[in-house]
Amino acid sequence: MQVNDVVAYIQADRDRFVADLKEWLAIPSISGDPAHAEDVRTSAGWLAEYLRGQGFPTVEVWETPGLPAVYAEWPAEDPQAPTVVVYGHHDVQPVEPLEEWETDPFKPVEKGDRLIGRGASDDKGQVFFHTLGIRAALAASGRQSPPVTVKLLVEGEEESGSVHFAELLRTHRDRLACDAVVISDTTMWSADVPSMCTGMRGLADAEVTLRGPDGDLHSGSFGGAVPNPLHAMASLLAALHDADGRVAVPGFYDDVVPLSDEERELFARLPFDEAEWLRTAGNSRAAHGEKGYTTLERVWARPTAEINGMWGGHTGPGGKTIVPREAHAKISFRLAAGQDPRRVQDQFRAWVAEQAPPGVEAEVRVSGGGVRPCFSPIDSPGVKAARRAMERAFGTEVLFTREGGSGPEADLADILEAPLIFVAVGLDGDRIHAPNEKVEIPLLLKGAETAAYLWEELAAALR
Amino acid sequence: MQVNDVVAYIQADRDRFVADLKEWLAIPSISGDPAHAEDVRTSAGWLAEYLRGQGFPTVEVWETPGLPAVYAEWPAEDPQAPTVVVYGHHDVQPVEPLEEWETDPFKPVEKGDRLIGRGASDDKGQVFFHTLGIRAALAASGRQSPPVTVKLLVEGEEESGSVHFAELLRTHRDRLACDAVVISDTTMWSADVPSMCTGMRGLADAEVTLRGPDGDLHSGSFGGAVPNPLHAMASLLAALHDADGRVAVPGFYDDVVPLSDEERELFARLPFDEAEWLRTAGNSRAAHGEKGYTTLERVWARPTAEINGMWGGHTGPGGKTIVPREAHAKISFRLAAGQDPRRVQDQFRAWVAEQAPPGVEAEVRVSGGGVRPCFSPIDSPGVKAARRAMERAFGTEVLFTREGGSGPEADLADILEAPLIFVAVGLDGDRIHAPNEKVEIPLLLKGAETAAYLWEELAAALR
Numbered sequence A, B: 001m002q003v004n005d006v007v008a009y010i011q012a013d014r015d016r017f018v019a020d021l022k023e024w025l026a027i028p029s030i031s032g033d034p035a036h037a038e039d040v041r042t043s044a045g046w047l048a049e050y051l052r053g054q055g056f057p058t059v060e061v062w063e064t065p066g067l068p069a070v071y072a073e074w075p076a077e078d079p080q081a082p083t084v085v086v087y088g089h090h091d092v093q094p095v096e097p098l099e100e101w102e103t104d105p106f107k108p109v110e111k112g113d114r115l116i117g118r119g120a121s122d123d124k125g126q127v128f129f130h131t132l133g134i135r136a137a138l139a140a141s142g143r144q145s146p147p148v149t150v151k152l153l154v155e156g157e158e159e160s161g162s163v164h165f166a167e168l169l170r171t172h173r174d175r176l177a178c179d180a181v182v183i184s185d186t187t188m189w190s191a192d193v194p195s196m197c198t199g200m201r202g203l204a205d206a207e208v209t210l211r212g213p214d215g216d217l218h219s220g221s222f223g224g225a226v227p228n229p230l231h232a233m234a235s236l237l238a239a240l241h242d243a244d245g246r247v248a249v250p251g252f253y254d255d256v257v258p259l260s261d262e263e264r265e266l267f268a269r270l271p272f273d274e275a276e277w278l279r280t281a282g283n284s285r286a287a288h289g290e291k292g293y294t295t296l297e298r299v300w301a302r303p304t305a306e307i308n309g310m311w312g313g314h315t316g317p318g319g320k321t322i323v324p325r326e327a328h329a330k331i332s333f334r335l336a337a338g339q340d341p342r343r344v345q346d347q348f349r350a351w352v353a354e355q356a357p358p359g360v361e362a363e364v365r366v367s368g369g370g371v372r373p374c375f376s377p378i379d380s381p382g383v384k385a386a387r388r389a390m391e392r393a394f395g396t397e398v399l400f401t402r403e404g405g406s407g408p409e410a411d412l413a414d415i416l417e418a419p420l421i422f423v424a425v426g427l428d429g430d431r432i433h434a435p436n437e438k439v440e441i442p443l444l445l446k447g448a449e450t451a452a453y454l455w456e457e458l459a460a461a462l463r
Helices: A001-027 A034-054 A124-141 A167-173 A231-237 A261-268 A274-280 A295-301 A341-355 A379-392 A410-417 A441-462 B003-027 B032-056 B124-141 B166-170 B229-237 B261-268 B273-281 B293-302 B341-355 B381-394 B409-416 B441-462
Strands: A058-062 A068-072 A083-089 A110-111 A114-116 A149-155 A180-183 A195-200 A203-212 A305-312 A326-335 A362-364 A399-403 A418-421 A438-440 B058-062 B067-076 B083-089 B109-111 B114-115 B149-155 B180-183 B195-200 B200-211 B304-313 B326-335 B361-365 B399-405 B419-423 B437-441
Touching: A001 A034, A001 A114, A001 A441, A001 B441, A034 A058, A034 A068, A034 A149, A034 B124, A068 A231, A083 A124, A110 A399, A110 B124, A114 A441, A124 A149, A124 A441, A167 A410, A180 A203, A180 A410, A180 A441, A180 B058, A195 A379, A195 A418, A203 A231, A203 A341, A231 A305, A231 A326, A231 A341, A231 B229, A231 B304, A231 B399, A261 A295, A261 A399, A261 A418, A305 B229, A341 A362, A341 A399, A379 A418, A379 A441, A410 A418, B003 B032, B003 B114, B003 B124, B003 B441, B032 B067, B032 B124, B032 B149, B083 B124, B083 B409, B083 B441, B114 B441, B124 B149, B124 B441, B166 B409, B180 B409, B180 B441, B195 B381, B195 B419, B229 B304, B229 B326, B229 B341, B261 B293, B293 B399, B326 B341, B341 B361, B381 B419, B381 B441, B399 B409, B409 B419, B437 B441
Parallel strands: A083 A149, A083 A180, A180 A418, A195 A399, B083 B149, B083 B180, B180 B419, B195 B399
Antiparallel strands: A058 A068, A068 A149, A110 A114, A114 A438, A203 A326, A203 A362, A305 A326, A305 B304, B058 B067, B067 B149, B109 B114, B114 B437, B200 B326, B200 B361, B304 B326
């Protein structure tokens, strides 16, 4: 296969690719709005039909108790070839505030190199480049099937919490058996600096209640002589970090996979402008965090404990001179590679029990088992193979990022027991989840080109 | 004057005294309820008429922008004699929940030695014993006027915040000129352990706002890399006390009048049951406070910093993984003798400014100038004289207490520039502000006897 054949195919197919994508984008598949449930079903049907037209031998719409996913499979000729699941989603975010859109969110338009419309980047555009990639690869190679078995799984509830996704994966675990999962639902560093994400942080929550007296007490009669749960909460949460900004819960870092020197060096080569970053961080006045790590390392690869909410006593207008009966705090932990949400919750619970001062009763509740972190080392075979494919497409070195947030992607790794490989061409400036979402068409085409090379790279790497 | 003459007079007058008090108690002078404003005026008129009948040469109803006070003056024969203002109030608390009263709150009834009805103890009963006391003293001495000039000031808005009281004092400052102020609106330790209060704590408030980013941030994207105002608030408030439970604001204790060894010894002789006290403190599980002080010392004579309310971030149901933009706390300081509320507020403001971490903007607001503490040392002439009067009436040693709360009494000391002397016979068990308020009639009569001796004791002490 010649690079130029792939490139020539993609260039020749550009207009049809964009026209087809626009047709799909016009379907308002807002999964979070029950009024659009039928549109999500229409979107699934449209995609299934389209994938059949692309030549996928097997295409199915998988129902859930909520909204459907689309599954398509294109087996490799060689039964020994590796199998790769490609994950994306066909549902989109709501469009409010509608008045801030310059064009109709569901009448996609091209402006120069941009395609504007809800879902253009998140995630229909990024699902779509795989269809062009596989066609280009087959056309260029003259083969009838890809060098790996490709299983495309396109979820319909990602923007409404993926509530049935884990169940869907468990139900179809055998069908989805694979050697790696390619995720195309994230971003690159910038149009000029292509990059691959290698993981996402996990998440664990906890809610702390500290109880003192049975009821609010008059601070004149009792103030200064009984424990105040708000003071106890302040002391507890002040002790949650040590002087170096590290989480003080014993055992918290035990399972953390340390950042490798190589990944830190590659992070450091990203053109990061901290002043600009602080502006995006709501004009935060200073960077602040765990000592010994850069801002990018802190948000991508280090675990955190964050107070999301705290309340107790009199919070209305005016004064009320009380010793309040209770104090509350909602806390969440972002987890780095290797950490287990349940274990962190247990560690936190034990720490709170030990910290609570005499006379104050402490309770820790958790809402569930949290989200596991996911991570594929930069020197793992799948990541290296995808990086080669991407470097061939972009013609430049591909750097690495991670994602500080948490997502259902972790379920893919856990339930399918396969490493994740993030291949995406979205940009942070694509205004996903916001008015005037767009995608850069040249980057979608680079994504298609990456996808075209990906299967042979993975076939060699995973065999 | 023979003690027995006073006692005999009071015994002989008992039934008339109780009958007259019941007539006054029947007037529902609830100052906090606008529907009862006219009743408060009726109460003032009734008292004025009653005092005229008692022989007070001057009786006036003093209007305020709200509800009226009653002023009565009985000059000493000797123009060089000291002048004493007696303070009480003729308004009462609301009676809700009415269904919990066993009798009509405004149809006072005697049950054995108890008189039950709203205002029986707080404060009509305690104002009233002065009228019997002065009559008994004059009858026993055969004189036409008391040995000090007595100025009775009976407020009508105490139970609704004394909003016009300071203004009333300023308006009539010349008329109210005096050498001491006797306050009869508090309690004794118990029926068996008569005691005098020597002061009340002051009060200063402050509200702290800590600001981070312009808006709530996604904790996945930014958590662990920018300052979290809730963490900053927890650290700030955790640092408000040192390991010994002392307030860590520099200068906070500079002006505090230390407890004398004698007062501490006298406090220690009060039969204090800490387990019982903890039950009254909302079943608090432990006593807690400034190291080196007993519970009574902590609530009566030591200053405190208490968080009354704290809030920020997501406080509703469920989770929200944010770095919140703001954190808030309401704080109040109970002030010990010698402290100035404005100075404490300034010290706190300076401390917050110094403590706020980089990247967090701190603001401290105060609602006003607070309430000054008031205190008369146990060895001051007025307190010693009143103690002698009380010991003569009760026939036993009188111990000392203080009041941990704060009240408009401080205005009397400040505006009239006179020491306060607390002479009261109420009990903590009198259910003031609650259903079934009562007073022990024998204690009211002891109050009258104390009042009968008080003027000659003060005449000698203050001359």
